[in-house]
Amino acid sequence: xxxxxxxxxxxxxxxxxxxxxxxxxxxxxxxxxxxxxxxxxxxxxxxxxxxxxxxxxxxxxxxxxxxxxxxxxxxxxxxxxxxxxxxxxxxxxxxxxxxxxxxxxxxxxxxxxxxxxxxxxxxxxxxxx
Amino acid sequence: xxxxxxxxxxxxxxxxxxxxxxxxxxxxxxxxxxxxxxxxxxxxxxxxxxxxxxxxxxxxxxxxxxxxxxxxxxxxxxxxxxxxxxxxxxxxxxxxxxxxxxxxxxxxxxxxxxxxxxxxxxxxxxxxxxxxxxxxxxxxxxxxxxxxxxxxxxxxxxxxxxxxxxxxxxxxxxxxxxxxxxxxxxxxxxxxxxxxxxxxxxxxxxxxxxxxxxxxxxxxxxxxxxxxxxxxxxxxxxxxxxxxxxxxxxxxxxxxxxxxxxxxxxxxxxxxxxxxxxxxxxxxxxxxxxxxxxxxxxxxxxxxxxxxxxxxxxxxxxxxxxxxxxxxxxxxxxxxxxxxxxxxxxxxxxxxxxxxxxx
Numbered sequence: 001x002x003x004x005x006x007x008x009x010x011x012x013x014x015x016x017x018x019x020x021x022x023x024x025x026x027x028x029x030x031x032x033x034x035x036x037x038x039x040x041x042x043x044x045x046x047x048x049x050x051x052x053x054x055x056x057x058x059x060x061x062x063x064x065x066x067x068x069x070x071x072x073x074x075x076x077x078x079x080x081x082x083x084x085x086x087x088x089x090x091x092x093x094x095x096x097x098x099x100x101x102x103x104x105x106x107x108x109x110x111x112x113x114x115x116x117x118x119x120x121x122x123x124x125x126x127x128x129x
Numbered sequence: 130x131x132x133x134x135x136x137x138x139x140x141x142x143x144x145x146x147x148x149x150x151x152x153x154x155x156x157x158x159x160x161x162x163x164x165x166x167x168x169x170x171x172x173x174x175x176x177x178x179x180x181x182x183x184x185x186x187x188x189x190x191x192x193x194x195x196x197x198x199x200x201x202x203x204x205x206x207x208x209x210x211x212x213x214x215x216x217x218x219x220x221x222x223x224x225x226x227x228x229x230x231x232x233x234x235x236x237x238x239x240x241x242x243x244x245x246x247x248x249x250x251x252x253x254x255x256x257x258x259x260x261x262x263x264x265x266x267x268x269x270x271x272x273x274x275x276x277x278x279x280x281x282x283x284x285x286x287x288x289x290x291x292x293x294x295x296x297x298x299x300x301x302x303x304x305x306x307x308x309x310x311x312x313x314x315x316x317x318x319x320x321x322x323x324x325x326x327x328x329x330x331x332x333x334x335x336x337x338x339x340x341x342x343x344x345x346x347x348x349x350x351x352x353x354x355x356x357x358x359x360x361x362x363x364x365x366x367x368x369x370x371x372x373x374x375x376x377x378x379x380x381x382x383x384x385x386x387x388x389x390x391x392x393x394x395x396x397x398x399x400x401x402x403x404x405x406x407x408x409x410x411x412x413x414x415x416x417x418x419x420x421x422x423x424x425x426x427x428x429x430x431x432x433x434x435x436x437x438x439x440x441x442x443x444x445x446x447x448x449x450x451x452x453x454x455x456x457x458x459x460x461x462x463x464x465x466x467x468x469x470x471x472x473x474x475x476x477x478x479x480x481x482x483x484x485x486x487x488x
Binding site (some may be wrong): 019037038040041043063064065066 | 157158162266352416439
């Protein structure tokens with residue numbers, strides 16, 4: 001199980017990296033890609049879109065199923081990774097390298113509500129039972 | 130408690146990802162579903178399909194029983210070993226199950242039915258056997274394991290794993306089977322490739338599976354089985370047809386014999402019914418993935434996707450959809466995916482056959 005200690009997480013299996021400039025880089029966790037299997041289609045939110053916390057904003061589809069990706073906090077989309085849209089399998093190969101979009105949080109303090117690695121690990125373990 | 134096939138421990142040794150598949154603990158993949166899919170199209174894959182049920186029907190009246198029980202005509206089966214695909218219908222013309230019937234001799238036919246419907250099928254057949262006074266013996270063969278060996282290299286892999294079997298495989302035509310003691314070798318499958326479905330005694334299955342792997346066969350999970358069968362344009366029971374739909378609206382008119390006078394269960398209902406829908410192939414022109422239950426909008430009204438997936442061979446999304454009659458291959462339709470209407474094209478299926486893209 002790969003859960004990097006320097007990232008933050010959501011209960012809906014997104015990972016979040018807080019960048020030096022305060023923006024958030026978002027992707028789906030290794031655990032999530034493992035559950036979904038081979039990725040075949042990814043659709044990111046449009047740059048400039050304003051998201052509410054928990055809003056459905058992107059879609060990842062594996063051969064098996066479609067899954068929504070949710071905004072970890074409220075904010076504005078400031079970048080979307082076109083590379084993962086053209087190579088969805090990169091999420092399977094490197095879930096933490098294949099980021100999906102970047103968010104400028106509406107309120108930087110919201111980041112404090114995200115799970116740390118230990119809490120996310122517990123969540124994954126509890127879901128496995 | 131999930132049911133296990135005789136190969137359950139073998140799958141676990143191989144590191145398969147196991148899932149609850151209709152009450153059976155089955156391998157969905159052994160790593161990558163897409164890689165497994167390509168293995169079957171390019172070389173040889175092995176599937177554990179022991180959750181399906183072989184069923185032996187014995188007695189003097191088997192042929193008479195089956196002439197009445199199923200929609201296809203078992204009188205097409207005159208040579209020992211010949212197989213027939215058919216639907217078994219209820220009185221309303223809905224599909225109780227689809228199955229393969231192997232004719233072995235006049236007092237022995239073997240059927241293979243779907244895993245999820247096995248108990249329902251057996252109860253229905255026993256009822257018909259009793260109601261019609263046929264006096265047959267129906268024997269579920271859970272003592273057998275069934276392994277599908279599929280792909281362009283299937284014959285070589287089977288010949289190598291089972292020395293001497295080439296005497297059978299060399300002359301075994303597609304959709305025919307041969308029995309050798311308890312071993313049963315059928316040249317059938319569900320992938321659109323050449324291949325075999327081999328039944329062996331359950332206790333021999335792990336050894337046989339390993340011999341097939343030694344000969345170059347690769348384990349394939351049920352995930353790839355679904356993308357392969359959909360590319361091959363084959364129906365899946367419970368998705369593309371069920372008890373509420375007619376085979377005539379499920380792309381299976383070719384299996385329903387209305388030419389002879391034979392009276393079979395469901396015939397009257399089929400003849401009285403009006404066919405207004407068809408099962409068509411779809412290819413998504415926009416980006417996304419087609420899935421079952423998505424709505425299809427055509428110039429003649431709405432339809433619904435019954436099976437949809439991403440095709441690893443074609444690298445685009447394909448589907449089977451039940452749509453109104455009068456929509457021809459080549460025409461464009463729209464599919465609603467998450468509140469957006471995306472463009473798709475109606476095509477003839479199969480999509481892929483013997484490794485080649487057909488559309």
